[in-house]
Amino acid sequence: MTLMLAAGILLYENRFQEQQVSQTGDSFIKWVDFNVSKEALKKACLMDVASYESEIHLDWITLLAYAAVRGGGEFGSKSTQYIDDIAAQITAGEISEEELKEKYKYFSYYYEAYAAVLGGMIGEYEIEDERGDYQKKYGLKAFSPIAAGFSYQDYDDDSDKIGLNQKNLFINIATNPL
Numbered sequence: 001m002t003l004m005l006a007a008g009i010l011l012y013e014n015r016f017q018e019q020q021v022s023q024t025g026d027s028f029i030k031w032v033d034f035n036v037s038k039e040a041l042k043k044a045c046l047m048d049v050a051s052y053e054s055e056i057h058l059d060w061i062t063l064l065a066y067a068a069v070r071g072g073g074e075f076g077s078k079s080t081q082y083i084d085d086i087a088a089q090i091t092a093g094e095i096s097e098e099e100l101k102e103k104y105k106y107f108s109y110y111y112e113a114y115a116a117v118l119g120g121m122i123g124e125y126e127i128e129d130e131r132g133d134y135q136k137k138y139g140l141k142a143f144s145p146i147a148a149g150f151s152y153q154d155y156d157d158d159s160d161k162i163g164l165n166q167k168n169l170f171i172n173i174a175t176n177p178l
Contacts, residue, residue, distance in 0.1 A: 032113040037075035040067055043083050045140055048122050051091075052138045058087050061118055062097050065110035073110075 044060035044067075051058040067075065067082040089095045100107045121142040126134040 029109070029113055029116070032116070033073070034113070034117050035073075035075060036064055036068075036114070037079055040064060040075050040079040040083060043080050045122060047083070047087055049139045054091075056091050056093070058090060059097070060122055061111060061114045062090075062100070063087060064114050064118070065107055066100060066104075068110040068114070069104045069107050073106075 041064070044063040047058045047063060048060035063083045063086060066086040067079045070082040071079055086095070086100075095103075097111075101111075122138075122140055124136060124138050125141045126136055129135050
C-alpha cells in the first residue's frame with residue numbers, strides 16, 4: 001500500500017512532464033493486480049542501475065513487463081530467468097522495446113501498469129555528502145514516508161491484539177483506522 005501511494009504521488013508529479021495520457025473513453029487501465037515478486041523487483045532494479053551509463057540502458061519497467069508477459073501475469077520461480085533472458089537480448093541488440101510491443105500482445109498493458117506503479121522510482125537524484133556538498137547519483141529514489149532522524153519507537157496501538165499482522169505500522173494505520 002505504501003509503495004502504491006508513493007508511486008501514485010510520483011506518477012502524478014511526473015506524468016504531465018513526460019507524456020500526455022488521455023483518460024477519456026475505455027482506453028486506460030482501471031485496475032491492475034501488482035504482484036511482482038521481491039526477487040524480480042530487485043533484479044530488474046539492479047540491472048537498471050548497473051546499465052545506467054552503458055551504451056544500452058536496461059529499463060526496469062521493460063524487464064518487469066516482459067517477465068509478466070512470459071509468466072502470464074504471475075511472478076513465479078522463472079521470473080528472474082525471464083528478466084535475465086530479455087536483458088541479454090536487449091543488450092545484444094537483438095530486440096527493442098518497440099519490437100516487444102509488436103511481438104507480445106500484452107506487453108504494452110503490463111508496461112503501462114508497471115509504469116503507473118513504479119515510474120519515477122529509479123532515476124537521477126542528488127544527495128548531500130559528509131562535507132555538505134551535493135553529489136549526483138542514479139538509483140532507487142523512492143523513500144520512506146518517515147523522515148530521517150524522526151523515527152518513532154513507542155507504538156501503543158495494540159495491533160497484535162486486534163488481529164493486525166501486517167509488516168508495517170504505517171500500512172496498519174492507513175488501511176485499518178482504529
